[in-house]
Amino acid sequence: MADKLHHQYVLMHKNVSVADLELDTASGSISAVGSVHDDAHVPVGISVKKGKIDRATLNEWWQGRAIPASRDGIRHALMELNVATTQQLLDKCLGLSLSDQYWICPHNSGIEWRNVNFFDNTFSDDIGNILLGKGSSSNKISLMSPDNTSDGWLKKKWAILDGKRCLIKGGSGATQQEPYNEVLASRIMDRLSIPHAAYTLMLQEDYPYSVCEDFITPQTELIPAWYIMHTRQKPNHVSVYQHYIDCCKTLGIPGVRNSLDRMMVLDYIIANEDRHQTNFGAVRNAETLEWVGTAPIFDSGSSLWFSKPQAFISPLYKSAVQALQS
Structure with a gap:
């Protein structure tokens, strides 16, 4: 037993x-x-x-x-x-x-x-298609798929496009805005010379999807900030920002402060509501265990008021609500 x-x-x-x-x-x-x-x-x-x-x-x-x-x-x-x-x-x-x-x-x-x-x-493609809500075209579903280990709350799937491993990610709600935001954020980072995962737009059955090539190779791996921050105890008087920098410095990860600051500037510009400790981090060589550097910025779709009605976006909205309540 x-x-x-x-x-x-x-x-x-x-x-x-x-x-x-x-x-x-x-x-x-x-x-x-x-x-x-x-x-x-x-x-x-x-x-x-x-x-x-x-x-x-x-x-x-x-x-x-x-x-x-x-x-x-x-x-x-x-x-x-x-x-x-x-x-x-x-x-x-x-x-x-x-x-x-x-x-x-x-x-x-x-x-x-x-x-x-x-x-x-x-x-x-069986698991990925099912996760996208399309069902499987096969009578015998294969469970051998990287989609079993994909993170995030939006529907997504891995696919091999022109020999490249690419992540296809959908949107949410009536507007399905997240894929468009990924592309727009990618264009903004192009202009600002911020290292990032490049996103393009794909339309299937009238639904938008963002597409980005895997920036991890057979020799490297992404280590999310969450795990990096668990390599040492955070003192109570140290901010989360500084603690992450301290952990990276101890591990020997280069360029962290500049990378963090660029990411925060981007998130301010695009009003990103979903930057958390598992969608940024660092890249290391999986064989030598040497740190390559910070990961390119990715996963910026939950931004630009993606889930808010237009009236709530107005700069006058807050003052209008206060006037009604007075």
Whole structure:
């Protein structure tokens, strides 16, 4: 009975064995952490003390790889896939992502990174199409997809376009404004010479989608600010802004202050309401563990009053409301 409820894996970082894991098949969570094989390759922000990984923090990292429960239309998608939670999709794709190089290898399976990673191997559109609300064209749905590990609340899917790994992301509400905002923010950053992921617009069945090429390569990976900030304790008297800079300085990540300041200027210009600690960060080489630098700016669609009626955008709106209340 125990063997059916728990499966043994090795947490891998490309070809490096990091630690032994046990997954609970019902919840998709890590039920036990065994031997640590290479603590230098343990995910950033996960502490290793006396040769042991804290299971709670590693499990938080693992569960964070899953599609968020807030994803638009996710309940219907899970029903079509016949799974209860998004966490249960993680092991179906071996935890593989197009944002980093971590994955889980079934114990004694002999599976190799070069044969399964999504940077070098093709993947099915089934999951992505279901997440976009289009359903699957196949009777037998393939769960081997990087869409199982995509973040964010908007509908999205990964696709291979002209040989390039690209993220296709939709909008929300009646206006579907976010894809247009991504393109406009991209144009603004072009003018301001701010490093960013370039977005273009795609229309399918009268719906707009933003498209951007993956800025992560088979050798690099994105480390979100959230995990970087967990590499050291934040003193109470230090601001979040300064704490992030201090953590990056300790890790040896170059150009952080200028990058942060440019990002905040952009977010002020476009009235971005959704900059958080998982949609900015740094890029490192997954093999040498050397930091390449800060990540280009991405995910700026929740801006330009995307969800507000036009009357609420007026600079006179606040004074008008105050006049009515007086």
